[in-house]
Amino acid sequence: MDGGATAVARAHSNIALVKYWGKRDATLNTPAVGSISVTLDALYTDTRVTFAPDLAVDEFWLAGCRSDATRITHVLDLVRGYAASMGLPTAGLNAVVSSTNNFPTGAGLASSASGFAALALAASGAAGLALPARELSILARHGSGSAARSIFGGFAEMHAGTAADGSDAYAEELLDRADWPLAVVVAITEHGEKSINSTIGMNESKASSPFYQAWLDSADGDLAEMRGAIHDRDFTRLGELSEYNCLKLHALMLTTRPALIYWNAATVAAMHAVQGLRAAGVSAYFTIDAGPQVKVLCRPGDAAAVQHAMALVPGVHEARISALGPAAFRLE
Ligand code: PMV
Numbered sequence: 001m002d003g004g005a006t007a008v009a010r011a012h013s014n015i016a017l018v019k020y021w022g023k024r025d026a027t028l029n030t031p032a033v034g035s036i037s038v039t040l041d042a043l044y045t046d047t048r049v050t051f052a053p054d055l056a057v058d059e060f061w062l063a064g065c066r067s068d069a070t071r072i073t074h075v076l077d078l079v080r081g082y083a084a085s086m087g088l089p090t091a092g093l094n095a096v097v098s099s100t101n102n103f104p105t106g107a108g109l110a111s112s113a114s115g116f117a118a119l120a121l122a123a124s125g126a127a128g129l130a131l132p133a134r135e136l137s138i139l140a141r142h143g144s145g146s147a148a149r150s151i152f153g154g155f156a157e158m159h160a161g162t163a164a165d166g167s168d169a170y171a172e173e174l175l176d177r178a179d180w181p182l183a184v185v186v187a188i189t190e191h192g193e194k195s196i197n198s199t200i201g202m203n204e205s206k207a208s209s210p211f212y213q214a215w216l217d218s219a220d221g222d223l224a225e226m227r228g229a230i231h232d233r234d235f236t237r238l239g240e241l242s243e244y245n246c247l248k249l250h251a252l253m254l255t256t257r258p259a260l261i262y263w264n265a266a267t268v269a270a271m272h273a274v275q276g277l278r279a280a281g282v283s284a285y286f287t288i289d290a291g292p293q294v295k296v297l298c299r300p301g302d303a304a305a306v307q308h309a310m311a312l313v314p315g316v317h318e319a320r321i322s323a324l325g326p327a328a329f330r331l332e
Pocket residue numbers: 015016018019020021035110112113144145146147198199289290
């Protein structure tokens with residue numbers, strides 16, 4: 001093969017302001033609800049993909065360690081399908097995938113979002129395909145629902161879609177990051193891997209929480225309100241709604257059987273610290289995914305004060321300031 005069989009891509013993590021939780025179709029990995037996120041400049045994954053004739057299986061290397069390639073192969077199979085339809089020689093080849101994250105993996109910092117977005121872009125590029133952003137978003141979604149949003153920078157919205165083949169379940173950019181610069185302070189309260197992965201958690205919530213239907217029924221209202229807040233550049237509305245939607249998600253998680261308790265003591269202390277910042281006149285709002293980390297939304301001018309306050313919270317190991325990030329891009 002010539003050099004065309006390798007590609008390297010970088011994709012940034014994202015944090016949802018209106019969250020995705022629940023699947024419409026497990027096989028297609030389509031979400032039961034839409035979601036809206038901001039892409040984070042400070043957290044990213046770099047992924048190199050090489051299709052080669054001498055590989056017996058797909059190989060996945062994460063931070064230099066050989067790792068389980070099952071979910072990677074699922075996305076690579078879709079790429080090979082596209083390549084076959086175009087008559088490309090990469091259609092019949094296995095691949096080596098090497099990824100590095102510049103942040104802790106699997107601890108609720110959305111490494112699957114940046115990871116599968118980088119994989120979608122690098123794998124399609126290495127295969128010789130030039131897929132439009134919408135197709136990349138769908139490809140990334142097959143690896144992880146939130147990854148569909150990490151194809152885009154700034155503010156992105158993921159559509160739940162209604163099509164049986166998943167063709168309308170993709171993300172798109174709502175607003176460029178330059179049009180409304182915001183900051184996110186990421187308070188890291190734990191470096192270990194999280195205990196329950198999101199797919200299992202979503203299935204358990206659907207099967208057992210009495211709040212699941214209410215979660216589905218209220219999603220469109222939250223999405224419409226968030227779109228409005230972004231359109232109007234109304235930070236207070238964006239922040240209040242982000243906290244509300246986050247706590248609604250965690251109410252759903254807490255009422256799942258067995259309960260999904262992703263918080264630790266420092267997570268809760270950080271939430272109180274954010275309320276304390278607001279009481280002191282700093283406009284800051286928290287949001288939390290399926291893990292113990294706390295992300296604090298604020299205006300760029302308040303980011304240093306928010307970082308300082310987060311770093312003082314007992315149990316917070318590190319507080320990183322992030323601007324809003326760019327769309328996924330090729331690194332060569
Ligand atoms: O993309 P997944 O399957 O890891 O699910 C992500 C779920 C949340 O992070 C909790 C919410 C979201 O919209 O990102």
